[in-house]
Amino acid sequence: xxxxxxxxxxxxxxxxxxxxxxxxxxxxxxxxxxxxxxxxxxxxxxxxxxxxxxxxxxxxxxxxxxxxxxxxxxxxxxxxxxxxxx
Amino acid sequence: xxxxxxxxxxxxxxxxxxxxxxxxxxxxxxxxxxxxxxxxxxxxxxxxxxxxxxxxxxxxxxxxxxxxxxxxxxxxxxxxxxxxxxxxxxxxxxxxxxxxxxxxxxxxxxxxxxxxxxxxxxxxxxxxxxxxxxxxxxxxxxxxxxxxxxxxxxxxxxxxxxxxxxxxxxxxxxxxxxxxxxxxxxxxxxxxxxxxxxxxxxxxxxxxxxxxxxxxxxxxxxxxxxxxxxxxxxxxxxxxxxxxxxxxxxxxxxxxxxxxxxxxxxxxx
Numbered sequence: 001x002x003x004x005x006x007x008x009x010x011x012x013x014x015x016x017x018x019x020x021x022x023x024x025x026x027x028x029x030x031x032x033x034x035x036x037x038x039x040x041x042x043x044x045x046x047x048x049x050x051x052x053x054x055x056x057x058x059x060x061x062x063x064x065x066x067x068x069x070x071x072x073x074x075x076x077x078x079x080x081x082x083x084x085x086x
Numbered sequence: 087x088x089x090x091x092x093x094x095x096x097x098x099x100x101x102x103x104x105x106x107x108x109x110x111x112x113x114x115x116x117x118x119x120x121x122x123x124x125x126x127x128x129x130x131x132x133x134x135x136x137x138x139x140x141x142x143x144x145x146x147x148x149x150x151x152x153x154x155x156x157x158x159x160x161x162x163x164x165x166x167x168x169x170x171x172x173x174x175x176x177x178x179x180x181x182x183x184x185x186x187x188x189x190x191x192x193x194x195x196x197x198x199x200x201x202x203x204x205x206x207x208x209x210x211x212x213x214x215x216x217x218x219x220x221x222x223x224x225x226x227x228x229x230x231x232x233x234x235x236x237x238x239x240x241x242x243x244x245x246x247x248x249x250x251x252x253x254x255x256x257x258x259x260x261x262x263x264x265x266x267x268x269x270x271x272x273x274x275x276x277x278x279x280x281x282x283x284x285x286x287x288x289x290x291x292x293x294x295x296x297x298x299x300x301x302x303x304x305x306x307x308x309x310x311x312x313x314x315x316x317x318x319x320x321x322x323x324x325x326x327x328x329x330x331x332x333x334x335x336x337x338x339x340x341x342x343x344x345x346x347x348x349x350x351x352x353x354x355x
Contacts, residue, residue, distance in 0.1 A: 013276025018232050019283045026239050026287055033243050 035065055046076070055081055088196040091203050092221035092259075094245075096237030098208030100229045101266040104302055105324075106205035107135045107311040109225070112328030114169035115313075118200040121160065123172040123191075125217035126207035127183055130174035137164065137309025138171055147175035150187030156194055165314060170199070180213035188216045210244060220250050223260045223331075226290060229267045230279040235287055242288065263290035264327060269298045270343025281341055294327035296320050297340040 043063045050056055060079040065072060093106040103126075110122035124132035127147060133139040138161045144154035149172075156172075163169035172191075175182065195202050206217035218224060224245050228238045245259050246252055252259075265281055272278040281295060296302075301318030305311060313328070315321040319340055326336045 015273070015276045015279050015283065018279055019286070022232055022235055022279075022287055025236060029236070029240065030243065033240070 031066075034067065039063060039065060050078060088192075088199050088202050089223065090192060090196075090221050091201060091223045091225060092206055092218045093203060093225045093227060094206040094214065094218055094241055095227040095234065096208065096210065096214075096241040097229075097234045100227050100234050101264075101296065101302075102208070102227050103132050103135050103205055104306065104312060105225065105227050105264055105266070105296075106132060106203050108313040108321075108324040109328055109331070110169060110201070110203040111163070111166060111311040112313045112324055113201045113203070113332075114163070114166045116328060116332060117168065119168050119198065120201040120203065121170045121172060121195055121199045122203040122205060123217075124174035124205050125183070125213045126205065127174045127178055127180045127213055128176065129207065130176050132171065132205050133161075133173045134309060135306050136171050136311065138173075139309070142173045145173045145175040146191065147178050147182045149191060150182070150184060156191065165310070180207065180211055183212055183216050185216060185219065189220060192220050210240070215244075215248065218245055218249055218259075221245075221259050222251075223262065225262050225264050225293065226288070227264050227266055228284060228288070230265060230269075230273070230281075230284055232279075235279070235284055238288060242290075261290050262293040262331070263288060264293050264296065266296040267298045268295045268340065270341065274343070292338070293330055294323055295338065295340050296323045296327075297343075 043061065046063070047056070047058055047061055050061075056078060062077045064075040064077075066075060091109070093102050093109070095102050106122055110120050114120040122132065122136070123146065124130050125146075126132070130145070133142050141161050144159035146159065148154040149156050149159050160170045160172055163171060192202060204217040204221065207213040218241075226238050226241060228234050242261060245261060249259055251257065263285070265284060268281070269278055273280045281292070285292070297319050299312075299318060299320035301315050301320050302312050305315055305318075305321075312318065312320050313324040316325070323340050326339065329336050
């Protein structure tokens, strides 16, 4: 879009609203569709290993694979219970 | 070897069958032996758009099940003898298509034809999956409308993960955009997503923009692919698309809505 067009069309036009909504939605859907299919199983198996040592329940763990331009990050987040009680 | 083109979109009603009919006719008119296959089992319509609905005897499912030979099922087009149509079955459901069966048909057709155009059904079920699975090129038909752009993006994801080329780690399917039902005046007044808006999201090779046109309905009424209506804007836009796909450079038209003097005076298209 040229600079001129930016001034010509009002910011609240329905097309620009459509574009904004689409950009947000598509970005979200791309990231969730790009998750490798093994992720849920990986989470299950990791949980079993961790539960051998620490008493955590399944909803205390989240797993996420993030892709940026040149690297992939596997993010594992486990909320441990209070240690003194284990 | 033939080149296999899938015409797909995810969303229904955006112009897949109109596009399949037009480009297959265009390729054949340019002298290339072409076959167009309807993958919409249970809801076939390509035969109607091509005007051969009364000549359908056997269909793709009959061929897969060995009830008819490929040559018995293929229908020669009435306008162009280089074009054949393989209709879908109207009485079965989409699960009657098998990957093995479709693979065999495409392999056999590859020996005889230069281009194989696969008209995908809407959705992402078996019919749509098999229409795209063996493709070399994908024509993504999109309307400048939120749900269509979203579905196209979803289809792009499937093309890059669920196709034979993806599974075999071969060179990916070439993806092209065909933006249909475009109304430049509405874009100008901010009521419709522009080509640039759509490309900001999909960023594909643009094959062409098809303007919203009365001639598309007229063409389907009479069962002649719109590309045969050489006077119409949509027909010309499809001719441009075929030429560009075959490697010609043609400037893009129908994007800014300027009408020629002739059109202004006499209307039309």
